[in-house]
Amino acid sequence: MNSATRCLLAATLLAAPPVPAVGEEGSAPERERIDSLRLQIVVARFRGEERIASSPYSMLMSVDDEGSRSLVRMGVEVPVPTTRVNPSSAASDAEPPPMQSFSYRNVGTDIDCRAVRVGDRFRLHLTVEHSTVLNETVEGSPGTSLAPLFNTFRVSLNPILGDGETATVVASTDPVTGQVVRVEVALSVLR
Numbered sequence: 001m002n003s004a005t006r007c008l009l010a011a012t013l014l015a016a017p018p019v020p021a022v023g024e025e026g027s028a029p030e031r032e033r034i035d036s037l038r039l040q041i042v043v044a045r046f047r048g049e050e051r052i053a054s055s056p057y058s059m060l061m062s063v064d065d066e067g068s069r070s071l072v073r074m075g076v077e078v079p080v081p082t083t084r085v086n087p088s089s090a091a092s093d094a095e096p097p098p099m100q101s102f103s104y105r106n107v108g109t110d111i112d113c114r115a116v117r118v119g120d121r122f123r124l125h126l127t128v129e130h131s132t133v134l135n136e137t138v139e140g141s142p143g144t145s146l147a148p149l150f151n152t153f154r155v156s157l158n159p160i161l162g163d164g165e166t167a168t169v170v171a172s173t174d175p176v177t178g179q180v181v182r183v184e185v186a187l188s189v190l191r
Contacts, residue, residue, distance in 0.1 A: 040186040043130045063115045075108020121162040129154040163189040
């Protein structure tokens with residue numbers, strides 16, 4: 001490096017303002033980072049204006065660049081009777097006696113959610129599946145006490161909410177029972 005280059009480099013370094021260390025007073029303010037959200041999701045069923053069922057779910061989730069998902073699985077395995085013929089007794093002349101066995105079906109709620117920052121708000125990538133055993137008789141249906149009917153509701157949507165906001169993100173009428181299913185989401189930022 002020749003002497004003219006050294007002088008130019010020294011002059012440039014002396015003229016540049018000092019860069020404060022991270023955490024020093026006077027440093028550029030760091031962008032506020034929010035790591036966690038609390039979601040309150042309520043799946044409610046209505047008959048007219050009467051609320052006949054309500055299932056609230058509360059979950060914490062992180063907001064990050066990796067698209068972390070939060071999951072809730074809540075349910076019970078319900079036995080569904082099935083009848084089959086015993087093949088070993090089919091060789092006889094008498095009619096084989098039917099054998100009853102059970103298969104199982106999961107009934108409950110599955111929630112999958114991911115949050116992405118959109119300015120000072122959050123876009124939720126939300127999927128809710130909610131199933132119940134239908135306890136009422138539906139005209140024209142083959143359901144009996146031995147053969148249960150299952151009512152299933154599934155929705156995927158992307159609402160955008162801010163801190164402290166609550167929204168009814170879907171309201172849908174069941175075509176069989178006439179019940180209205182509503183999903184309400186409330187979002188809170190944890191600081």
